[in-house]
Amino acid sequence: MAKPSRSPTPTPPSPSTNSNPNNSSEVLPSPSDSVSSLSFSPTTNHLVATSWDNQVRCWEVLNGSCVPKAAISHNAPVLCSAWTGDGTTVFSGGCDKQVKMWPLASGVQPITVAMHDEPVNKVAFIPQMNLLVSGSWDRTLRYWDCRQPQPVHIQQLPDKCHALAVDYPLMVVGTAGQNLIVFNLEFPQTEFKRMQSPINHQTRCLATFPDKQGFLVGSIQGRVGIEYLDDSKKEKNFTFKCHRIGNHIYSVNSLNFHPVHHTFATTGSDGIISFWDKDNKQRLKSFPEYPAPIPCSAFSADGTLFAYAVCYDWSKGAEHHDPSKAKSHVYLHSVWEDDVKPKYRKKYLLWN
Template sequence: MSAQYELESPQIDPISSLEFSPSGAKLLVGSWDRTVCVYQRSENDSTPFTLEKRVHCRAPVLDVCWGKNESVAYFVGLDKDVRRVDLASEDNEQTVLSTHGRSSNKVAYSRERNLLLSTSWDGTLHVHNTEQPAGTSLLRVRLAAKPFAISLTQGRAIVAMVHRKMSIYDLMSLKMLTEQTTDVHMNGESDIGEVAIHDMEPWQTRESNLKFMTRAVAAMPDGTGFATSSIEGRVAVEWFDADRAGDTYAFKCHRQTVTEVGEDGEEHEIDIVYPVNALVFNKVHGTFATGGGDGVIALWDAQSKRRVKQYNKQVASVAALDFSPDGKYLAAGVSPGFEDGMEECDFDPNLIKVVVRELAENEARGRAPR
């Protein structure tokens, strides 16, 4: 039987991101209030995760990710830095790995390749080989446009950008380039701060199947494709293999139909369209969840093209989602998203929440095609 729990949420500004640890025993949460919170799975009957520690940061945090294990985490934000935090140290020691030219908005870690990737509004991708000494293996790659989202498979990095541009990079090729960068530093041929921007050709380039700005991208667990979402209340599902190009499809979601009385005195039905802010696949069942500006979380089956489940509306916009590796929990960061046009108003801090849904055994399982 499923249940939803609200975690202790000390955040006083909107939540930007969250991610379960490799074992699923911990949950990392980043916030605009300049903190990263770490939650530990507990045996408490009232909540499955309890607050373990808060890491104080120099600037608002835009994205977080775990490293190779649960003692290392990474985060990026408005201060332009890519930072590593040692969660096993008493003072949560932080190390700056690189600095972008503008704010860094996304970060992701590949455990298969031991690579840390970050993107920035300066239009670059930073790649760190974590097997090498910090700072010696920095690879800067010029992106085709300003990036909005990133997701990794075991062998690929998918970067979604402005103007509907999509670039897919081969992680092994990126790692080989970081090793060349390391050799240059070790031989004294270049200072760390003088690393040039590399114009690397992506493994694949394509145009998004969505007409408006991309909000999120998520790779399929089997590495064969990915899903993207946009501000227009749509999701597209596509595959890497050219032979499956015909299987690509898009669908509408996170919309609300309301009835209004027009100037003519007649009632008219109109659609209110919300951005799809968050997108994540369940690694066990292969289904995926979406979170929207309407406060709704829904589960979808990419193969049968059917909605599996829709949950009760949250108190505010869903800003971030993640499934635990075992598929048992679905975490959501809930915060005011200003979709109601109230940007100039002070938001209610009581609307900022971290909720975790414990799923029933087959709750996220796909549905047979009709």
């Protein structure tokens, strides 16, 4: 992976607080409320953010800086986003119980292509099937052909959808009640496997292994689980602690595999980003702590950029929400090969 050019030095933070300890480039304009998802185009350096301010914003990354490209609105907070495989179209879903399709290049107005009975909090596009899949608090997973008004199939879930990860033919859904449902998308209407999370707390996020042999699961308990699908590899399953400061335990909010080196990043409500190597059981890098949670993140398609949001994530409830410190930030960080490439140490770092 070629080394990226260094991003421009941002404006120094005020002396009273180090609001940007990693000196990442800030993406402007900032959303006016908490950021709920970030996603990069699979083909170009376009970044999309959804927010609780009802907005979906798109920027183009040029020479390490983000240039605003366009924005659309929902009628309620927007919770999730996804791209088509060719990188031309964005999908966004939220509390208005619908998914909108937004063709970026054509200038066509977004249209509603999916509906649920409760808020839509997860969405993904499956290029191999030319289908959109949406997960909702209405306890269903729905497959959509965007040319038709009705879902191709409605999959009942045991509880509210909390997490979704798709890499054809593997799809994993996490629901309330610590349920994990695995699908082989070659047979999308049948569950391949249902299991309880290896972590005894609510599932917060999921990520499929790049080789599709298993998945990661992150929880509100500050733990990540590594799960292989093949029962003969059960001895390789393990969980490890992370996003803990002293006796304080924080939620693991996002999991993202690096597209080249297949190591992964976690972000947490403790305001920390860490890069990990699951195969060698190592933490590769831990970044300085931010003064607010990091609710979402994403690697660019070539792995040279890492986007993340810093804002209140409501994990401690409304009583801990301080409007004077509620400003939301989206940052763009250059990824250096030494930070994400496995180090293959002989002595493993043991997790427990």
